[in-house]
Every structure is written in structure tokens, then in C-alpha cells.
Amino acid sequence: MRYLLLVFLLIAIQVEAQNKDQKQIDEIYKTALTSGRGYVWLNYLSNQIGGRLSGSLQAQKAVDYTKKILDSMGLDRVWLQPVKVPKWVRGAPEFAYIESDPGLTNNVPICALGGSVATPLGGVKAGVVEVQGIEGLKVLGKEKIQGKIVFFNKAMDPTNVNTFHSYSSCSDQRYSGAAEAAKYGAVGVIVRSLNLRLDDFPHTGAMSYGDTPIASRIPAAAISTNGAELLSATLKLNPDINFFFRQNCKILPDVDSYNVIGEIKGSTYPDEILVVGGHLDSWDLGDGSHDDGAGCVQSMEVLRLLKATGYRPKRTIRVVLFMNEENGLRGGTTYAEQAAKNNEKHIFALESDSGGFTPRGFSFDCNQANFKQVESWKDLFEPYLVHLFVKGGSGADIGPLKNDTIVLASLRPDSQRYFDHHHSANDTFAHVNKRELELGAASMASLIYLFDQYGIK
Structure with missing residues (x-):
């Protein structure tokens, strides 16, 4: 009898936790779809700044703009991380x-x-x-x-x-x-x-x-x-x-640039860091809306959504807008080098760099124990049709963080239209759907929430 009571108690605790998680995730999606800000930010990045080729004036304007947005969000800390980047210019058509x-x-x-x-x-x-x-x-x-x-x-x-x-x-x-x-x-x-x-x-x-x-x-x-x-x-x-x-x-010779970083300090495990990010640079032919303005504004939106829903994270959650993914990966490499130099403990990193299309799920680079935990969360994402969880790659910029313990992940949007736009003059804001972009941000925020709640195995 005592054993049965213990089993029922454990089941009740699990059900209560799942109900709590579903309630928080529902609130994240509701907030994203009714008062999302990412589409507005992307409009400015794309139409007021334009293509952000590494080392260009437009890339620096994007650094200044996104830092200003992060400063306005009431985060615990916002800063620029210096990165030396290559400078290649196209010249006349x-x-x-x-x-x-x-x-x-x-x-x-x-x-x-x-x-x-x-x-x-x-x-x-x-x-x-x-x-x-x-x-x-x-x-x-x-x-x-x-x-x-x-x-x-x-x-x-x-x-x-x-x-x-x-x-x-x-x-x-x-x-x-x-x-x-x-x-x-x-x-x-x-x-x-x-x-x-x-x-x-x-x-x-x-x-x-x-x-x-x-x-x-x-x-x-x-x-x-x-x-x-x-x-x-x-x-x-x-x-x-x-x-x-x-x-x-x-x-041309290398020039100075920056990763743009903002964070909410964890209340219980502040030394454990969860990263979410995209790359701020783009090619110059279009305005870089899908590659990767979408990933940047979605990552910024993750922190805003958690704050807007009243959630106080246990662990430190950090957004990183990486510079120079397209032609050098200097931003991702520099970030990982500085993290190692400062003895920072990164336990989870999530990247969005596959366009702002309808989210389908996530891919994970992790051990089997962590993937088993991730699979237990599928039911929480199924109402939003974002439950394709696969083991596989993560992202270029978070790749340098890889070690034996960290979990790396990538948002997996529907990819059928992505290469219509990728690296071309066809990558413009007009091809981004507001609702699809918002669903991606909500999905990312929900996954960050779960890793913050339960950590890694």
C-alpha cells in the first residue's frame, strides 16, 4: 500500500509539473502572437539598415541598433564584445x-x-x-x-x-x-x-x-x-x-566589430549559462531578413517574452548576436574563446539560422540522456505543431562551444522556401511572414524555459 501511495504521489507531482510547464508555454505563445516585437525590429534592420556585410557601415549600424533595443528591455547586463573581422567589398556590379x-x-x-x-x-x-x-x-x-x-x-x-x-x-x-x-x-x-x-x-x-x-x-x-x-x-x-x-x-585589411550580448541573471544557478542567438551579419545582395535577421530578432524576443510573462529564470539566460558568421565565423569563435578564458559554464546553446519560416521542431547535438529528456517534452510542443525533435547538427556560431557536457540545439523551420532566398537579392523583408516569425520566437523561448527549469543530464 505504501508503495502504491508513493507511485500515485510521484505521478501527481509529474502531472502538476507538466501542467505548470504547459501553462507557462501557452502564455509564451499567446504573448508572442498578440504582442510580439520581433517583426518590428526586423523591419528596421532590413529596411532602414539593409544588408550587413561583415566589416561594413551597415553591420556597425546593426550593432548600434540591436544594442539600443537590448538596453531598452531592462536586462541585467548588456555589452559589446570586440571581434576583429574580415572586410571584403563587392565593388561595381x-x-x-x-x-x-x-x-x-x-x-x-x-x-x-x-x-x-x-x-x-x-x-x-x-x-x-x-x-x-x-x-x-x-x-x-x-x-x-x-x-x-x-x-x-x-x-x-x-x-x-x-x-x-x-x-x-x-x-x-x-x-x-x-x-x-x-x-x-x-x-x-x-x-x-x-x-x-x-x-x-x-x-x-x-x-x-x-x-x-x-x-x-x-x-x-x-x-x-x-x-x-x-x-x-x-x-x-x-x-x-x-x-x-x-x-x-x-x-581589405581586417576591421573592428562586435558581438552584441545581453543577459538576465539566474536567481538560483547564476553560474550556469543558457545561450540563444543568431548572426547579425549578412550578405549584401538583399537585406538579410531570413539569413539571419530573423534569427537575431527571434533570439532577442526570447528574453523579452520571458520577462513579459513574468518568468524569473533560475539560470543565466544570455542572447548573443554573433558577427561574421557568413565569411569567417569570427564572432562565434571569439565568444567561445572568451567564455573559456573566463571559466564560464555554458550548459545549453540554441541557434536560429534557418530562416523565419514556420517552425517544425529542433535538432540537438547532445548525449542520449539529454535527448531522452528533450523527447519527454514533445507533448508540450505538439499543440503548436513544433514537435519534430531529432538528433543532429546545431549551428555554426554555437559550434565552438561544444564539449562533452553542453547541449547544442537549432531551431528547425520548414526549409522548402529557404534556398529561394539564401544569399541572394531575394532575401528581403517582404518574404517574411509575421506570424511564422513569431511562432519561431515562441518555440525558442519555450525550449529555453524548459532547459532553465530542468537543466541538463
Whole structure:
């Protein structure tokens, strides 16, 4: 009898705790959907400041603006963390055409890849060889590549429902294509935009020359998916066509910038830190609304929602708006280095860097005991259809915090439209849905609340 009473008591305690958690989470969602502020903040970031390329004036304006917002929220502490960041500038708009015969040309949309060198002042014109990814270079060999422009035309796989799997399977041609093609004597590279649909928006993104000597570096540009289809079809009809492109980008010395940080101090375990964040920098073609203005305002909104619902955290909850995720990861690396230097104990970190679309759940990088705890919370998120909890990756900026104990997590929005916008002029505020953005912020705040309540295993 005593054993049965104990079982009933434990069940009653669990039910009471779950009811308390559901009530708090309901209040978070209600507050986000009726008085959310993230959409207003994003409107300013996108339409008043615009694209926030690392090291730019716009990036500094974003630092000043978000710090001002955090200062106004009544947090326990707000500060700027210095970060030295690379400065790459695009210069005058790029120009390219396909030349089928002398004087017979078709213009195609291109954009320089981030970190690329410029073409010579008069541009580059040469024959073209098409390959389906970096592995295709070895098949052709130096004899067929030397003096040519390499056209990397490996497309994203449309059969993956998780479109990030398609992205990761062919992003190496963008990142390392120029360095690899230069080894075979290529004079430039053109890379198919990482986009699942056919349109006229070229998509930029970071590239690296690795240890290629400066004098041997060749210019690299992305071509729109429509442009890639046209170039490929034209090559099949006439392998002897020429391609011309001109770009004026430049790499300048590193400059000073900042991570923007704010926190609410924990009442019971102040030395245990929970981080939520996104990256403040963006590419310059659009205004960076989905990548990653959305993640930044959602992360700021997490702290505001907890305060607005009257919740006093047990542990320290910190928002970090990281600088330079796109072309260097200096912000995330600096934050982790300073955390280690200060002997800070981070137990949980959550990142939003997959767009402001409808949230579906979270991915977790953690041990099995912590994942089991997370799975026990699924019922709390099911009313909001945010209950896809999977073990997997987390986020680039929180990655440097990884150790044997911390739980890393990433918000998983629906990804079907993300690569329509990613790194292109199509990443604008007009494509952000207010309600979807608010649901994402509420989901993040709810997960932060649960980890604050129950800690890690």
C-alpha cells in the first residue's frame, strides 16, 4: 500500500509539473502572437539598415541598433564584445555574357562569391568546361582545363525533403571550387547558384582559396540557376563558346566589430549559462531578413517574452548576436574563446539560422540522456505543431562551444522556401511572414524555459 501511495504521489507531482510547464508555454505563445516585437525590429534592420556585410557601415549600424533595443528591455547586463573581422567589398556590379559566335552574346546574371579576387580590369573571356562538382576536375585533367573557365554545374538534389541535406552535398564546389580549379590551370570559375528553383537570382556565399598563393588566385562567381541552364544547354550545342565576366571585388585589411550580448541573471544557478542567438551579419545582395535577421530578432524576443510573462529564470539566460558568421565565423569563435578564458559554464546553446519560416521542431547535438529528456517534452510542443525533435547538427556560431557536457540545439523551420532566398537579392523583408516569425520566437523561448527549469543530464 505504501508503495502504491508513493507511485500515485510521484505521478501527481509529474502531472502538476507538466501542467505548470504547459501553462507557462501557452502564455509564451499567446504573448508572442498578440504582442510580439520581433517583426518590428526586423523591419528596421532590413529596411532602414539593409544588408550587413561583415566589416561594413551597415553591420556597425546593426550593432548600434540591436544594442539600443537590448538596453531598452531592462536586462541585467548588456555589452559589446570586440571581434576583429574580415572586410571584403563587392565593388561595381558584376557583368557576364555567353558568346556563341563573335558579336552574338546573351547576358546572364552573376555575382562574385564572397572572398573572391577581382577579374582583370577588362574582365576575363575564355572557353568553358562544365563539370558536375569538384570531382569532375580530375576526370577532365589539366589538358582540357588549362586556360579555360570552369563551370561547376552540380545542382541541389530536389528529392531531399530536408533541403539542407541538398545544400551541404554540393556547397563544396562554391567554397573550394576556385582553389581546386586553379591547380589545373583554370582562369576563372562560374558556380551554379545553390537554389532549388529556376530563377534569375545569383546566390553568393563564402569561398576560400586555402593555401593558394595570392598570385595564383582566380576569380569566382555564382550564376543564377536560369543562367546555368542556359550556359549548359549552349555548351551542348557548341562546346567552343566563350564566356565573359567582370567583377571588381576587393579584400581589405581586417576591421573592428562586435558581438552584441545581453543577459538576465539566474536567481538560483547564476553560474550556469543558457545561450540563444543568431548572426547579425549578412550578405549584401538583399537585406538579410531570413539569413539571419530573423534569427537575431527571434533570439532577442526570447528574453523579452520571458520577462513579459513574468518568468524569473533560475539560470543565466544570455542572447548573443554573433558577427561574421557568413565569411569567417569570427564572432562565434571569439565568444567561445572568451567564455573559456573566463571559466564560464555554458550548459545549453540554441541557434536560429534557418530562416523565419514556420517552425517544425529542433535538432540537438547532445548525449542520449539529454535527448531522452528533450523527447519527454514533445507533448508540450505538439499543440503548436513544433514537435519534430531529432538528433543532429546545431549551428555554426554555437559550434565552438561544444564539449562533452553542453547541449547544442537549432531551431528547425520548414526549409522548402529557404534556398529561394539564401544569399541572394531575394532575401528581403517582404518574404517574411509575421506570424511564422513569431511562432519561431515562441518555440525558442519555450525550449529555453524548459532547459532553465530542468537543466541538463
